[in-house]
Amino acid sequence: MTETGPRTALITGASRGLGLGLARRLAEEGWTLIVDARGAQDLESAVNAELADLTKVTAIPGDVADPDHRQALADAAHEAGGLDALVNNASILGPSPQPYLLDYPLDVLEEVYRTNTIAPVALTQAVREGLKPGARIINITSDAAREPYEGWGGYGSSKAALEQISNILGAENPELRVYAVDPGDMRTRMHQEAFPGEDISDRPLPEESVPGLMELLTGDFPSERYQAADLKRAYDGS
Numbered sequence: 001m002t003e004t005g006p007r008t009a010l011i012t013g014a015s016r017g018l019g020l021g022l023a024r025r026l027a028e029e030g031w032t033l034i035v036d037a038r039g040a041q042d043l044e045s046a047v048n049a050e051l052a053d054l055t056k057v058t059a060i061p062g063d064v065a066d067p068d069h070r071q072a073l074a075d076a077a078h079e080a081g082g083l084d085a086l087v088n089n090a091s092i093l094g095p096s097p098q099p100y101l102l103d104y105p106l107d108v109l110e111e112v113y114r115t116n117t118i119a120p121v122a123l124t125q126a127v128r129e130g131l132k133p134g135a136r137i138i139n140i141t142s143d144a145a146r147e148p149y150e151g152w153g154g155y156g157s158s159k160a161a162l163e164q165i166s167n168i169l170g171a172e173n174p175e176l177r178v179y180a181v182d183p184g185d186m187r188t189r190m191h192q193e194a195f196p197g198e199d200i201s202d203r204p205l206p207e208e209s210v211p212g213l214m215e216l217l218t219g220d221f222p223s224e225r226y227q228a229a230d231l232k233r234a235y236d237g238s
Contacts, residue, residue: 170223
């Protein structure tokens with residue numbers, strides 16, 4: 001990754017949870033940020049309350065599945081002088097509670113794939129000319145991409161596809177670092193939606209996964225799939 005001048009990251013789904021936690025850490029370290037989220041009010045609140053006092057932030061509300069929104073993000077990346085990092089974090093769960101595959105509404109399954117699988121590819125294509133030498137691409141995945149959890153067929157398979165996309169993108173672009181990252185269980189709104197009515201207070205806050213992502217953004221790891229918990233131990237020096 002280039003070390004000259006300010007570093008810039010584009011983070012999708014940055015109004016809460018892991019996206020906001022990572023944006024906050026990068027802002028504290030002086031990165032310029034481009035952030036998005038579907039909820040305009042939540043995004044504005046996050047920027048004003050958490051980020052704007054720390055660094056330069058461009059906030060663009062919208063849906064990553066929308067081509068016009070992706071182009072707006074690409075334009076912002078160009079205006080910022082290019083990207084040192086692209087973090088494809090925005091995702092949708094699908095129905096809550098999650099149905100078995102034989103009962104899964106196919107129109108909703110297509111929506112899950114458009115957001116979780118197609119949109120990261122499309123956004124990477126949109127910003128490709130603005131990726132600086134050695135830029136990092138982090139695609140947030142899940143252990144559900146590999147484990148056959150009942151009811152997770154839609155979300156899990158969309159993330160499994162994203163992991164293979166990450167593998168191939170890294171092989172095809174050795175000048176970049178392309179990472180699929182399993183952040184682990186987190187106490188987030190999406191995780192609560194996956195387990196409606198259950199107490200998930202024992203799950204760690206998303207900030208616990210941020211050090212692992214920082215290790216990838218600041219280190220020199222090869223393109224590969226990683227678990228944030230393993231990287232956190234390296235980042236903390238333990």
